Amino acid sequence: MPDHRNWKPLEITPASVGAEPGAKGLAAYLDALPDLAGLLVGERALVFRDFGVDPDELDTVMDRLLPDRAAYVHGNSPRTKVGRNVYTSTEYPPEFVISMHNELSYAHRWPTRLLFFCHTAPETGGATPVVNGALWLASLDDEVREAFAGGVRYTQNLHGGRGLGKSWQETFETEDRDAVEEFLATTEADWKWLPGDALRVTQDRPATLRHPVTGEEVWFNQSDQWHPAALGEDAAALARVLPADELPQSVSFADGSPIPDAYVLQVRDRGLAAAVDVDWHRGDLLLIDNVLVAHGRRAFTGSRRVLVAMSS
Template identity: 70%
Template sequence: MNDRQWGPLEIHPSDVGAEATPEGLVAHLRSAAVDEQLVAEKALVYRGFNVTEDTLDGVMDLLLPNRLAYVHGNSPRTKVGKNVYTSTEYPPEFTISMHNELSYASAWPTRLMFFCHTAAATGGATPVVDAELWLNLLDDEVREAYAKGVRYTQNLHDGLGLGKSWQDTFETDKRDEVEAFLDTSGATWKWTGDGLRVSQVRPSTLEHPVTGTEVWFNQSDQFHPASLGDDTAKALAAIMPVEEMPQSVAFADGSPIPDEYVIQVRDRALDAAVDVDWRTGDVLLIDNVLVGHGRRPYTGSRRVLVAMSD
């Protein structure tokens, strides 16, 4: 099958001889080879099982065997249960570009699960992109420039400032817990007068641990001011240097990443992405290395929850 025709595999009750209920989905998952199927298909949509927020735990227990906290996460979201969060709470008129969750961090989830509690009135799809295709769509010049990796920098305030606080980022207000986490992450860090500065070098690509497939695996465009849009980038540049922004990125040696490189990375992934158009009760499971994800703009109310597992 041509890579450009790839899309998540939809699984309906009638496909697997299950009842169209949350209990039917749980019964199916207990007998299904989910691990192997997810690696083969990269993303799975369970549709028509009428899952609700109240019945979600039973599904998550089987899809996410070791549910993780969103520690060191950089996007705004609200914790609504045991390591269950709202999807990124950016204003609905904005697109969230494609990314692999926590690819800038020293550890990342191997899989993500999304649950649609309320579908948007219009728009609001979760686009997904084959991360191998994403890598192959980039110009040779861009791939070669990124070959030695990227350096991410976060300036996390102490409760007042732009971006996220270090307390929200690490889900604790205890400095010793943050320090212990960072000491094992390979990051360089220091406490500042108004918060915490964290910097770490990460690879730009990754090999999938099962298939060996090389994929694009970084969030340079989301950390780069060029991705904010011309007006926002200019406004921020007028009040602070790049190194003092809430987050920034450079090549591993500290040299700047050209604007046109990150725009190419962002736009080619969005153009190649396949939209998962939500229906209330849908569950989407993705391999977080093989697949990048994002969000399309929307109108009306939209509530999509996310959880993750190693």
């Protein structure tokens, strides 16, 4: 078994690869690279540091790093679309840490790659922590891994325009119910329209996944981000007054039994403890394999603006 304890992303700078700074220099380096996909799988994550890519030239780089840029459909994180399938990375308040997760791991389809771009670096903090999913899985107690072996069940309650959490219109980027149903019909999810133009979506998903190239098993679920015990006092207070199936989002084991608080707290805390921080400078980029590596966000001060795009 590989020793993952000293893993960190590969940092690529103009000096380390003999490239010119800027978007054109980075694009030229990528064009000459014989096997970007192989490099990414082998290294799990790549940091393009000190190229100083200007936001106006970002598409030049994205077109090479993300060959099939995908929309953030069925995503549960608050984001704003700012370009051609380019989004703000998250809009949670800056004082909160966002725990480790693989993008859309609760969904039937997830992106294979994520690309982050630093438009504005924070004054302090604000790193994007990344964790090797195999190391995260290995860090968990046997009891926890065995309990999750049967998978997890996610439930979303999406309002129709007014209510807690996200609306189905925001989530699926459409106002058309038929389009939502057409999308959900391909996802192996159960769904039901509720009074008040609300939508409930339930999905059973595995807790771990094997990478299609390396065959490595990695932790691959967002149970801690859907469980009130791991989301702070506001979420816990809401869970005390609303049944689990009425919360904006909730999670259980796939057989419907509750996940103990201690399990999701262990998952959250050990993922963050095993993570490596990628600090940001304006114009830097981070490309990750979304199965092999999970990501999060450290708390920060100042006007941090990190954009994200993904590839199917």
